[in-house]
Amino acid sequence: MGRRIVIIGAGAAGASAAARARRLDPEAEIVMFDKGPFISHAPCGIPYYVGGVVKEAADLAIYSPEEFARERRVDVRINAEVTEIDLRSRTVKVREGNTTNTYQWDKLIIATGAKPITLPVEGSDLKGILTLRLPHEAPVLRAEVERARVVAVVGGGYIGLEMAEALVNLGKKVILFEMMPHVLPTTFDEDMAKLVHDELAKHGVELHLNEKVVGFSGVNGEVRKVITEKGEYEVDKVVMGVGVRPDTDLAVKAGIKLGETRAIWVNEYMETSEPDVYAAGDVAETWNLITGKRMYIALAPPANKMGQVAGANAVKGRFLKFPGVIGTAITKVFDLYVARTGLTERQAREEGFKPVSATIRARTTAHYYPGGVQVSIKMVADEPSGRVLGVQIIGPDKIVAGYIDTAAALIGRGATIDDVFFADLSYSPPTAPVWHPIITAARVLSKGRF
Amino acid sequence: MGRRIVIIGAGAAGASAAARARRLDPEAEIVMFDKGPFISHAPCGIPYYVGGVVKEAADLAIYSPEEFARERRVDVRINAEVTEIDLRSRTVKVREGNTTNTYQWDKLIIATGAKPITLPVEGSDLKGILTLRLPHEAPVLRAEVERARVVAVVGGGYIGLEMAEALVNLGKKVILFEMMPHVLPTTFDEDMAKLVHDELAKHGVELHLNEKVVGFSGVNGEVRKVITEKGEYEVDKVVMGVGVRPDTDLAVKAGIKLGETRAIWVNEYMETSEPDVYAAGDVAETWNLITGKRMYIALAPPANKMGQVAGANAVKGRFLKFPGVIGTAITKVFDLYVARTGLTERQAREEGFKPVSATIRARTTAHYYPGGVQVSIKMVADEPSGRVLGVQIIGPDKIVAGYIDTAAALIGRGATIDDVFFADLSYSPPTAPVWHPIITAARVLSKGRF
Numbered sequence A, B: 001m002g003r004r005i006v007i008i009g010a011g012a013a014g015a016s017a018a019a020r021a022r023r024l025d026p027e028a029e030i031v032m033f034d035k036g037p038f039i040s041h042a043p044c045g046i047p048y049y050v051g052g053v054v055k056e057a058a059d060l061a062i063y064s065p066e067e068f069a070r071e072r073r074v075d076v077r078i079n080a081e082v083t084e085i086d087l088r089s090r091t092v093k094v095r096e097g098n099t100t101n102t103y104q105w106d107k108l109i110i111a112t113g114a115k116p117i118t119l120p121v122e123g124s125d126l127k128g129i130l131t132l133r134l135p136h137e138a139p140v141l142r143a144e145v146e147r148a149r150v151v152a153v154v155g156g157g158y159i160g161l162e163m164a165e166a167l168v169n170l171g172k173k174v175i176l177f178e179m180m181p182h183v184l185p186t187t188f189d190e191d192m193a194k195l196v197h198d199e200l201a202k203h204g205v206e207l208h209l210n211e212k213v214v215g216f217s218g219v220n221g222e223v224r225k226v227i228t229e230k231g232e233y234e235v236d237k238v239v240m241g242v243g244v245r246p247d248t249d250l251a252v253k254a255g256i257k258l259g260e261t262r263a264i265w266v267n268e269y270m271e272t273s274e275p276d277v278y279a280a281g282d283v284a285e286t287w288n289l290i291t292g293k294r295m296y297i298a299l300a301p302p303a304n305k306m307g308q309v310a311g312a313n314a315v316k317g318r319f320l321k322f323p324g325v326i327g328t329a330i331t332k333v334f335d336l337y338v339a340r341t342g343l344t345e346r347q348a349r350e351e352g353f354k355p356v357s358a359t360i361r362a363r364t365t366a367h368y369y370p371g372g373v374q375v376s377i378k379m380v381a382d383e384p385s386g387r388v389l390g391v392q393i394i395g396p397d398k399i400v401a402g403y404i405d406t407a408a409a410l411i412g413r414g415a416t417i418d419d420v421f422f423a424d425l426s427y428s429p430p431t432a433p434v435w436h437p438i439i440t441a442a443r444v445l446s447k448g449r450f
Helices: A013-023 A043-050 A067-073 A135-146 A158-169 A190-204 A247-252 A298-316 A343-348 A399-412 A417-422 A437-443 B012-025 B045-052 B065-072 B133-147 B158-169 B190-202 B247-253 B300-316 B343-348 B399-412 B416-423 B436-443
Strands: A004-010 A028-035 A076-077 A080-086 A089-098 A099-102 A107-110 A114-116 A129-131 A150-154 A173-177 A206-208 A211-221 A224-230 A230-236 A237-240 A245-246 A277-279 A329-333 A334-341 A355-363 A372-381 A388-395 B005-007 B029-033 B075-077 B080-086 B091-096 B099-104 B107-110 B114-116 B130-131 B150-154 B175-177 B206-208 B211-220 B222-228 B232-236 B237-240 B244-246 B278-279 B331-334 B336-342 B356-362 B374-382 B390-397
Touching: A004 A013, A004 A099, A004 A298, A013 A067, A013 A298, A028 A080, A043 A135, A043 A158, A043 B158, A067 A076, A076 B065, A080 A247, A107 A298, A107 A343, A114 B190, A129 A135, A129 B114, A135 A237, A135 A372, A150 A158, A150 A211, A158 A237, A158 A329, A190 A206, A190 A329, A190 A334, A190 A372, A190 A388, A224 A237, A245 A372, A247 B278, A277 A298, A277 B436, A329 A399, A334 A399, A343 A355, A343 A372, A343 A388, A355 A437, A372 A399, A372 A437, A388 A399, A388 A417, A399 A437, A399 B399, A417 A437, B005 B012, B005 B099, B012 B029, B012 B300, B029 B080, B045 B133, B065 B075, B080 B247, B091 B206, B107 B300, B130 B133, B130 B247, B133 B150, B133 B237, B158 B175, B158 B237, B158 B331, B175 B222, B190 B206, B190 B331, B190 B336, B190 B374, B190 B390, B222 B237, B244 B336, B278 B300, B331 B399, B336 B399, B343 B356, B343 B374, B343 B390, B356 B436, B374 B436, B390 B399, B390 B416, B390 B436, B399 B436
Parallel strands: A004 A028, A004 A107, A028 A076, A107 A277, A129 A237, A150 A173, A150 A237, A173 A206, B005 B029, B005 B107, B029 B075, B107 B278, B130 B237, B150 B175, B150 B237, B175 B206
Antiparallel strands: A080 A089, A089 A099, A114 A245, A211 A224, A224 A230, A329 A334, A334 A388, A355 A372, A372 A388, B080 B091, B091 B099, B114 B244, B211 B222, B222 B232, B331 B336, B336 B390, B356 B374, B374 B390
């Protein structure tokens, strides 16, 4: 029997780490614990289950624990909550059913993920204030909102917007509160976010911007009102979408170092401050390839990749390096696809760049080909160097995903405005205009150079 | 009055050159000649006009000559055929109506485009053997095929396939001849092209591979039969799609140097062998960014960019450089989007690389999100260096365009398999699986590294 790899958390990062460790080391003993009943769970799918697009909550997981255990030869322990990491004895304590067991590890991978932020305001513990956590809780969430007529959504980030759409699809009256002047406040510039405001209004979402929720009040322990700086609103349920924070409780208790973002500090090998202890996914810190600075981002694709790196390095030493992220993300808000990569104009300015930007509207097909739609693209570059820093794209066609990935590929590899202009992108009348929208954005941004 | 820029040809490259020269030099006198009645014409749109997707042939042009002349302050001469370039006297002779006029130039831009290859076989001058040339001829082409019941398409390249679809849409019986073992013989590997064969068969196209057309026979000067090495086929019309070659007649007569591909030799500034003479677009040679070798490619996006470079440099000296191409292209064949970039596996081997490849099938959405479809992706890399050399993608969703552009952006900037794996691409359940299909291809190609 080989060394024992213990993995805490069986979400994207944990499951990826387990699979990778097994692939690279057929001898290792791999034990993966999850406090819930699912593994490789996809919290990103919850809004689609709540809104009825996905019929079964169990569909949100890629593997059943049994399949994963069999196919990967991993000892998968579900409903098993790790309660303590002991670095000196190299053990974890695990609550399984009514007993607490101790497991020894040679390598430990912490993949405990993130948890929803709760507002530190009066009434936030009332019943009927709901959060999205894990797929197995989704049926409860859905049953709760199904009985409601009016639902408040607190927070205009990705989860808040996706839940607003899901609730409208269920026929609910939705009131969305965002304390900042626009939705997606940390990921989009205001000029672009306004397109999302219009889409929300078009679908009947009552949008309250610049309006901070300061409390909740209830009757018999059940929430009945959202209280903001500006007023009070009668609601039947509240869905919280004010963001997540890394679930570092175990790591902190064990004395593992956190980074400046309060996620677990890791280097590019996903090594923590402690020997033989790795962290990956939403619990771990990452860094921005453009600024070089540490950042926290809780998204499944980097979580999967960080998991792969941690799993590989746990069995092979310094075998893989995680290069960092540029913050590519996409969501769907009713009929709009809303995508971004790199830095917004505001972020670029805050980071000390001298940003210039161009915003264009472009068609998704040749002008004469039927079915094309208009998408909006904002491109941000650093004026002195010409380096493209970020792109935001919003439009009613899934091709927005393709455009943002193209932009992400270019930005991630240091492209300048000239490089984007000359990128050899595809063209045919049904699929693009002859000047590709991303290239048109670069042309406009070049201020006459092209 | 500034210097006089003369541009021969008002297609993609010529019109782009004119627009760019004007923008960068408000004083220059710019004269653009085209032998046809349209400018900024889009031959790529002709199949969609013939098939009835586009209603008016005039819609295929972006600008009318009058608009372009007015907005760009360019002297646009349509129905004006340049018959001679004189390098010594720096003049061109132009047939306009019944007269031939001589125009002096300070800078000359040759953008005469490409012309269809005609087969040197018996009967190839019969009536009813049709070629796609310029949009203003499209109504004639359409009227001709409308009367037919059985139409042969000769050549299984992009134009041949697009015309086959257009003809099926018009209710014609289509027989497609390709002398090579598979369609798209120079741009796709056989294993991928087979997916196109299936799609053609599904839509009733009678596909004859490995079958060279050796002649045509007719009655009263009208084509009636296609004669191949293997048999004879009764047809009403024939559409030729055996490719194009650069229309270099004027350049050759003037003594301007051709490159090894028989297109006009140009450097990265679009300068020809002769001082103050530029060439751009389908008449000019380009080079492959991956192999560094000279190549000929007749596609609108590089033509536009070469035009921009020629137009800019004609007025500003060595202001812009054209970096070359990687051969990105896409077409639609019935319900399939068929796209490629870089080198095929066969090309990679011929160019002296040691290619490895992986072919995957991947879904376009999260597994639980409805509406996802499967696409096929083949990725080719150089084994010793890990550099990704090419990608081919085929599937029934327009997102194929987004995937190929993402791959093109990565390949164009020298990405290795590792770089592709770690590219920060977007994810949301409606738009992609959590492992993006391009990343999955890189994973499989990494042979266990990821």
